[in-house]
Amino acid sequence: MAGLINGVGVKITGEADLAAAELRTTDGYQRTKFAIFNLVLEQLEALGITAETAPASMIRDGVEQAITRFAAKEGLALNAAERSLLAAEVQNEVVGLGPLEPLLKDPSIDDIIVNGPFRIFVERGGQLSAVPARFRDTAHLMNIIQRIVSPIGRRVDEATPYVDARLQDGSRVNVVIPPIALDGPMVSIRKFRTQAMGAQDYVRLGSMSQEMLGFLSAAVRSRLNILICGGTGSGKTTLLNMLSGYIEERERLITIEDAAELQLRQSHVVRLETRPANLDGSREVNARDLVRNALRMRPDRIILGEVRGAEAVEMLQAMSTGHDGSMATMHANSSRDAFGRLEMLLGFGGLGGDPKTLRRYIANSIQIVIQVNRMANGKRRVTSVSELTGLEGESYSLNQLFGFEEQPPLSGLGEFRTLSARPYFGHRLVGAPDLRGAAARGLA
Structure with missing residues (x-):
């Protein structure tokens, strides 16, 4: 593009993607793009319409006209590839999320992380890498952030x-801005899967064994209460989505989330979402409020996107008082760590007192605990499936049915093991696989 980068022409040739990536990072290109962007907004304003209400065809035509006008005024000789690149990016600025738009459309990307206006990273296959995309400046990034949060x-x-x-497609977004973000606005996007992972995908990709899948599907159908634990990005919600597919169509389900992302496929699903406080600190609706209200809505099962506060009290009440088959996720490094966190959260909810009483309450409410982990190689695996069978003195009694043995350490490689052939809740399971042969192989 003659005159676009410090007065030196840059031409996109056979290596179009590489040249386009280099071009996007230059100040000259950014100035040109936003000059054309402003021309498009002026055209729309002259017609008395906004980018949100204008037809897509009008936006496309307006962008092409603005590029032509700007190129003629500045004496830019644009080839077809250069013009196409500018048109796509200006259109993203007018009606999309700017530099984030192509990343959101890339199916190979799972996470997008923005560290200030000039550094963008993506996760592919569990591995982070930088991408040659950037915002013009902090004001540009803040404008895109406002586009994300305002519609909801x-x-x-x-x-x-x-x-x-x-986002509109269900992708989860977290935003942190100054003064608490010292290096500029930070945006983290967990992309929404347009096609949810199926049960056999977990086995095919090595995320769980066939025996695990058989047992967990039977546990869901048999209405056992399930808690899924793991770290950030370990796949808790994805696993919850998959297991929910085994719930019968006739059941009434209520989901409760901070940011709605569950993809339940049943027809009788009520989706509830928390609401933050407004400017004067009032009108907040938290997860505890929603769980309390859900109990009055005649649910067959309550599915809580994540337990992180005092709502643990109502969740366990639901699990132990007639809403069998309820499910939830929470952050924890192991099954026993999860119980310790639950005890702490019950204290936040006002249930203090004798620790043994709290532990008995937890043990009477939860039957199955699943641990998921993101391994060192980026793979997400179900590393443990255990039954909570009660208390032994002051400690929780766990019957670990399945585990993942990692060899060598920190490699992400290894094999699944069937560790127990006798499920404690076997008498309640419908259609569960016979684990005796698998256990013999796993213990050999």
């Missing part, structure tokens, strides 16, 4: 410098 009634400003939100 959220806000982010100096008074509320962080927020959880979601």
Whole structure:
């Protein structure tokens, strides 16, 4: 593009992707793109319409006209590839999310991480890498952030410098801005899978064994209460989505989330989402409020996207008082760590007192605990499936049915093992696989 980068022409040739990537990072290209962007907005304003209400064909035509006008005024000789690149990126600025738009459309990307206006990273196959995309400046990034949070009634400003939100396609977004983000606005996007992982995908990709899948599907159908534990990005919600597919169509389900991302396929699903406080600190609706209300809505099962606060009290009440088959996720490094966190959260909810009483309450509410981990090689695996069978003195009694043995350590490689042939809740399971042969192989 003659005159676009410090007065030196840059031409996109056979290596189009590489040249385009280099071009995007230059100040000259950014200035040109936003000059054309401003021309498009002026055209729309002259017609008395906004980018949100204008037809897509009008936006495309307006972008092409603006490029032509700007090129003629500045004496730029644009070839077809250069013109196409500018047109696509200006259109993303007008009606999309700017530099994030092509990353959101790339099916190979799972996470997008923005560290200030000039550094963008993506995760592919569990591995992070930088991409040659950038925002013009902090103001540009803040404008895109406002486009993300405004449509769902959220806000982010100096008074509320962080927020959880979601995109129209269901992708989960977290935003942190100054003054608490010292190096500029930070955006983390967990992309929504357009096609949810199926049960056999877990076996095919090595995320669980066939015996695990058989047992867990039977546990869901048999209405055992299930808690899924793991770290950030370990695949808890994805696993919850998959297991929910085994719930019968006739059941009434209520889901409760901070940012709606579950993809339940049943027809009788009620989706509830928390709401943050407004500017004066009122009108907040938290997860505990929603669980309490859900209990009055005649649910067959309650599915809680994540347990992280005082809502643990109501969740365990639901699990132990007639809402069998309920499911939830929570952050924990192991099954026993999860119980310790639950005890702490029950204390936050006002259930203090004798630790043994709290442990008995937990043990009477939860039957199955699943641990998922993201391994060192980026693979996500179910590393443990255990039954919570009660208490032995002051400690929880766990019957571990399945595990993943990693060899060598920190490699992400290894094999699944069937560790027990006798499920404690076997008498309640419908259609569970016979684990005796698998256990013999696993213990050999």
